Amino acid sequence: MSAEQDQILDQVTSNEYKYGFYTDIELETLPKGLSEDIIRMLSAKKKEPEFLLESRLKAFRHWQTMKMPEWSHLKLPEINYQDIIYYAAPKQKAKLKSLNEVDPELLATFEKLGIPLEEQKQLTGVAVDAVMDSVSVKTTFRETLAELGIIFCSFSEAVQEHPDLVQKHMGSVVPYTDNYFAALNSAVFSDGSFCYIPKGVRCPMELSTYFRINAANTGQFERTLIVAEDDSYVSYLEGCTAPQRDENQLHAAIVEIVAMENAEVKYSTVQNWYPGDKNGKGGIYNFVTKRGICKGDNSKISWTQVETGSAITWKYPSCILKGDNTTGEFYSVAVTNNHQQADTGTKMIHIGKNSRSTIISKGISAGQSQNSYRGLVKVLKNAHNVRNFTQCDSLLLGDMCGAHTFPYIEVDNETAIIEHEATTSKIGEDQIFYCNQRGIDTENAIGLIINGYAKEVLNKLPMEFAVEAQKLLQISLEGSVG
């Protein structure tokens, strides 16, 4: 059996990145490097209002005083921030009115990725705000959404059309002083998505953004802001694939979610950026700050993520449970293979009474990868009757990989009930044997077991994503047991 497993392991670990292709589109770029001038140019190019430029400069000045954080369980390479192009926009002739006007090559790219922009959009009921190298190219279903008063557009558009909303909420959850990469993003963010759900509206479809990093040497600095007013509901999807490339690419995004009274926001991610080749060469650096605040009572924020890509992932989608009776959830599957490194987890800050949080984290590491869970559950003094349940499991495939767990639990209120449990193990030989015995070959057995292992999280994904995620797991791992 072990020879067969070795073979399977070999096959899987030598899998090349399936989505590696490069689209040749003319780009309008700023010169390399980072300075106040570059930021001014960037801001001017985007015709931004004064307050935004000010906040960018403030963030930049703050960033200059900061140092790259060293506490993570990652081997971080030296990053030359002067060697990055901070703005690259696909050239546009004029404002686009229909799909026909979109660059056909761009459309072909989306076709390859299977993004439902055309007919599929009606079938799948997905409104897509496709972000390609920083500028939104096409937004679908805008009208349908607009009827309900929902705003779903690119961040730049929001800045132009709804500056008051942007000014009110931007930076309210992740201030520019938050951390090194948040400061960097606040200074140079290029574009992203903006979503506003008015009072009492239940968004009828899954909102989805496909991010895609394209041009070489373009750091991508997305900024997403979701505001859900009282009694509203939205489910938001974010999915990523990136073309194969040898040079490392930096990605430092910010996602902010504001949930008012009785609002519910579901944020799902499938992340499959280029992880580098077998030898750990290339790959995306993914340093993301994601945080939501349950501002109003009875509100709920739920993060679901399937992380399979990126050379380095540094990401902690968090919830600040400020209102009473609020709920925070975090479901994560993080897969690392070859030389990938991931330090991911969540923070649940309980401020409101009766707030509840659930954390389910499933790590899978293979090859020579390192996969860490890092989480914080914090209960403040006046947060009575807080309940938290945390489970973080790690599955190890192969004798060269590592799985680590660093949970922090800080309880300052005696009525809290906090539970944390974690396990680390490999796939049991007895489990494989059980399947073999029933006529399931080893490869399928392992696929079955891994899917079963991640099921708890995959179940939380919207339908369209669940299928994709399951496929991703199969591609990146199936059978790779040592």
Next chain:
Amino acid sequence: MTTLELQEELAKLYNKNASHIAEDTSELINKHRQQAFEDFKRLGIPSKKNEDYRYTDLMSYLKGEYSYEIAPSKFSVDLDDLFRCDIPELDTFIVLVLNGFYYKQNNPVGLPEGVIISSFAKASIQYPEIVNRHYAKYADTKLDSLAALNTLFAQDGIFIYIPKNIKIDKPIQIINIGFSFKNLRITRRNLFVIEQDSSASLLICDHTLCPRSFITNSLTEIYTGDNASFNVIRMQNENGNSSQISNTFVYQEANSRFSSNTISLHGGLIRNNTFAKLNGEGALNKTYGIFFGDNDQHVANYTHIHHAKPHCESDQLFKGILDGNSTGAFNGKILVDKFVVKTQAYQRNNNILLSKTARMNTKPQLEIYNDDVKCSHGATVGQLDENALFYLRSRGISNQEARHLLMYAFADEVIADIKLDPLRQRMNEMIEKRLRGELARCENCKVHHLGN
């Protein structure tokens, strides 16, 4: 006072007394001081910014005026009459350590041949070969500044040596006493060597016999040879003004078994750091602890269990009950190296908060570099079970009594692991008294209390 000021004060203290400190110890000990001094100067006193001391604010306990004794105190203590940390039906080889110094009149009689229980300072001269083989080999002064500080000031403590093939049924008991008319800084250094195929149990009791403040920096290095077995039961019962930082470094050879049960009953600051290296196949390590906190106490347990060889097993269990303004911390780590297969490592931390102002921080960690392992950890923070309380109340048991029963049962998991019956009973009694608030201090020591 800042950490830097304290660091300078301690450096000055050492410079002033360097020659006296090195007087009674052999060159084997003294040769390590220079390196330790450099390490200490480089590392400084850990502040809350140090990840390992994130939850322990050392400075708030360590500041203040303290004197330092470089020679044994002149008090005379009659072991039989004045101090009886008596455990009925338990006969032990008893030795006393007074303010960090081996008490002259100690006389453990009837030891099996070859077994040595003596002053650490004396041992460094009398048994240079054994001491040289183990001293400062397991305690890494480069990483831990308090270990460096201890190595710098190390003068005396207990040395235990059990040669090959000796099984001692009668436990050894060390009583550490703090007794002074002034606030005092104490440094204690122990070395326990259990050679292959031997076994022994050790009971350590920490007491303060007066209401003065003591800051104790205690460091113990333990070596267990192939197939050796060593149990350590430790009871910490010091006054609320005192701080104790205790580092234990365990080095285990193949198939050795080491277990420790630490019962922290009282003390201002208790910080227990346990480092274990399982460096032989088949080694077993059990690190258990129960702690109680009230008033402004802080109890922190830090563990670092390093699996360096395959087929080893480790098990950690720490339970805490916190009342008043007390704070507790657990910071545990399991580290499994590459290629260290068939490892089993477990870690659990359960805590009960009894008051509004009590606080618990816990950080159980796993760091695993290999796939063929079974590792798990769990941590909980909660209250006494309402349903269980109701069950007891409905059977006519008073609220207070019911709560005591539940806490007692909570603690029992750690105590039940103690193998010596009389000792386990005694610990149970102590815990019961502690829960009822009757155990302000060891009652036998009352006569010594100053200012009473």
